[in-house]
Amino acid sequence: MDLVRKTILLYLMSLSLSTHASIDIIRTGHQQFAKDINQEYNFRILEAALKITEPEFGAYKIMVYGDGSIPKKRALNQILKKDGFFNVVLVTTQPEWEEKAIPIRIPIRMGLLSYRLLLVHKDNADKFSQLNTIEALKPISVGLRKSWSTWEVMQEQGFNVVNSYTYNSLFAMLEKKRFDYIPRGVYEVFEEVEFQSQANPNIMIEPHIVMVLPTPYYAFVSPHAPRIAKRLNAGLEMMMEKGIIRDMLELHYGYAIEQAKVNSRTVIQVENKTLSDETPLDKKHYWLDLFSESSNL
Missing domain, CATH: 3.40.190.10 (Periplasmic binding protein-like II)
Known part of the structure; x- marks a missing residue:
């Protein structure tokens, strides 16, 4: 059936x-x-x-x-x-x-989803090693699905957002350096790297930054x-x-x-201005x- x-x-x-x-x-x-x-x-x-x-x-x-x-x-x-x-x-x-x-x-x-690590291309990992402010992170391109809550939050705050239409294409685009990073929840990111390792072997978890975005x-x-x-x-x-x-x-x-x-x-706080007053x-x-x-x- x-x-x-x-x-x-x-x-x-x-x-x-x-x-x-x-x-x-x-x-x-x-x-x-x-x-x-x-x-x-x-x-x-x-x-x-x-x-x-x-x-x-x-x-x-x-x-x-x-x-x-x-x-x-x-x-x-x-x-x-x-x-x-x-x-x-x-x-x-x-x-x-x-x-x-x-x-x-x-x-x-x-x-728990508020705590996000960054997936990056191995060739670009050094780009993030000295970042410690939201202002420094905003110009660096981030890959997101438009249906995700993070898309609206980061778009409104002036991040350099690149759209992806499917979940799997996000990783393929990062592998091809179409953007610089994907923020993923701490409970998602480790399994995702392992799962994507064969198709996208150059993706790694950036070792220095945690983004905190209330979610x-x-x-x-x-x-x-x-x-x-x-x-x-x-x-x-x-x-x-x-x-x-x-x-x-x-x-x-x-x-x-x-x-x-x-x-x-290093903690980079991102305010979520879309949250209801009743949160x-x-x-x-x-x-x-x-x-x-x-x-x-």
Whole structure:
């Protein structure tokens, strides 16, 4: 059975279940290409939030659609439809998502994506060795996908942004020196370098810089599913208060945080001016501070 037919069948099954049983049906999916460990983390967080709320909200079922090729714009369009393929999407926040969907403003990665290392071409690594300010970094060309939240943030602040239309073409373009660097989250970058090593052998992790760009990663819920939004908000809040999300981050990404060694790097802060005024930055227990000894996972 091909992927489209399988997706439609699962979708119809979910509608049937939600019609004939008292059960919360969560329809989610792989919106963009990602390594399996990242999709696994998303699924486990979602599952844990639903499980912890069973005493209050009852039974649930998670149905996952897609193969990783659905772009965020299409995912948003689906989540806004009453009978769209998705009613829950886990993704980095952007203004349009917060305006149109229901954001659950509990950062499920505790801001870990805010810490980014730079992928560079080996021939150009020396270019970054003496950089220590945002002003020095802005003229150097950065490769980004236009659908990424970082694209809008860096474009508005005057960075020299070069567009890429697909995830894989980013690495091919860096290999060909079409731009100078790609900022990637500390939990993404090590596996990406390994995965790309055969096709793009000259890509390396720049050893001196960590870019800090505040990037919340939320669950977004369809406006047609307020009960699910209430349930996820309750579940994720309990998980945050009990330290469960922190424990899950350690399980999935502790090795990458240790490898990144951010305390030995030059910090370049990039303000995220697109963040909503409702971003819970005042709730310190929601966010990791990788520069503080007390924040070690």
